[in-house]
Amino acid sequence: MGALKNIVIAIFVLSLLTFVALFGQLPALRKTPIGWLQQALFVHIPNALKRVDQKVTGGRIIVKSKRLGHYLFYERNPIVLIIFLILLTGSSGLFLWHAIHLLPTSLLLPIPLLLGLPYYFTYLCATHTSHYITTLNLNYRLQGYPFDHILYHPGPQCRTCALPKPARSKHCSLCGHCVAKCDHHCPWVNNCLGRGNYRYFLALLLSLGLLQLYGAYLSYYLLYPYFLAHRNRNVLFKRGYWSELGEAMAYAIHRGGLPIAGVGLLAASTAAMPLALLGYHCYLIWAGMTTNESQKWADWRDDMGEGCVFKASRKALKAHNRARRGSEDDEDGDAVGAVRWPVESDQxxxxxxxxxxxxxxxxxxxxxxxxxxxxxxYDLGGWDNLVEVLRGR
Ligand SMILES: [Zn+2]
Ligand SMILES: [Zn+2]
Structure with a gap:
């Protein structure tokens, strides 16, 4: 029983750490306990360790771990993808090996589809390359979105790719390319998510969450009879109700062991992660922005709060500049190749x-x-934003 308790605690701590690592940096959580914990774990504690290492070994451990950290986080590598696939394959394989002969056919039928979809969407996310901006597709990409004159302005070139930056694109140093409608670089699929494969990422989150929920349900289905058999049906609010309930659960978990109870608990406790991440991306789609843009908007919001942001009409500014120069020539780079877009803005x-x-x-x-x-x-309205994303735009 002690070992199982440790497994449950380990799963809980791992889930919490993963949640903090995934969500702690989100602008919405910056000033919450999740954001503070992320800062403590990934900024303050490493800084304290650095100071200790500097004193004890003259900083040698830091140099070596920096090299490893650089490879893990700043160079494109498939390690997180491999760990993800090993976890997915290992846990579902272990569960099925022990449970397949105990489950009725009706519950076995959805398994091939539910198990196959996360692999399929991972493959689609990881192998997608048409969102990389090259000399061949640059003109097409420049026509993708208009410049909004807030987050994106016409003119700047990417210093690495030596190509003009289309609106909504971002250079990814891991992928080594500018990425069209860049959302974020995802280490789980070892690729950038952007125009074209962002929809597969959403499908991956949904299919993974559904697989985990179904796995948790199958585990519950197999263990519930043990739980019932060990219960004396004490009435709620009567003394001993909760301890008896706990004992019956512990007995069921013990009977299920690591393959059924352990995997079921892991699936149940981690199912919230892909689904919460999917929920967050649904919010971004509803608001008409990418993850990259949500960070830019958060910076603007902070500056607006400090009263140092101003807006003007582009037409009025052009007229003002023409009058000042006393000429009719128009130096606005925006005039080059106007993009067809449903929303027009003069700001x-x-x-x-x-x-x-x-x-x-x-x-x-x-x-x-x-x-x-x-x-x-870029916000065409919640429903239209979703349609655009599902069409791969
Ligand atoms: Zn670039
Ligand atoms: Zn990337």
């Missing part, structure tokens, strides 16, 4: 260091206090 937004509107144009700019005051041109 331009800037942040200033001194909290004052740009000098000489004070009358043209109005201070912006919240994100609600500016327009996200």
């Amino acid at each position: 331009v937004v800037v942040r200033t260091n001194d909290g004052e509107p740009p000098v000489g144009q004070e009358g043209l700019w109005t201070r912006v206090w919240s994100l609600g005051d500016v327009e996200n041109v």
